[in-house]
Amino acid sequence: EVQLVESGGGLVQPGGSLRLSCAASGFTFSSYDMSWVRQAPGKGLEWVSSIGSGGGTTMYADSVKGRFTISRDNAKNTLYLQMHSLKTEDTAVYYCAVGGPLNYGLVSRPQGTQVTVSS
DSSP states (O other): OOEEEEEOOEEEOTTOOEEEEEEEESSOGGGSOEEEEEEOTTSOEEEEEEEOTTSOOEEEOTTTTTTEEEEEETTTTEEEEEEOSOOGGGOEEEEEEESOTTTOBOOSSOOOEEEEEOO
């Protein structure tokens, strides 16, 4: 069974930083592109960032470009999202997903991690 367990969210002031992690299991992590997506209160899923299976290719939504960095450790089956200069509009539940920006998929019961940016 594919499992993706996100962690690292929390409450942070505008301008602050957080690092999200996603522990993957149940599939060959190193063979798949991975993505982060988010869902703000009352809104649909928004793609945030993707990384190639080897880690050499990264893509970002315009709204986070220059502030967020996606990375992965294939030896640890873990995906990361380093977030800097956080804004109130970054408030959302963040999920990791298997696949790239056009074909990502969440697990059947995604857990997510809550990020709240507020003063």
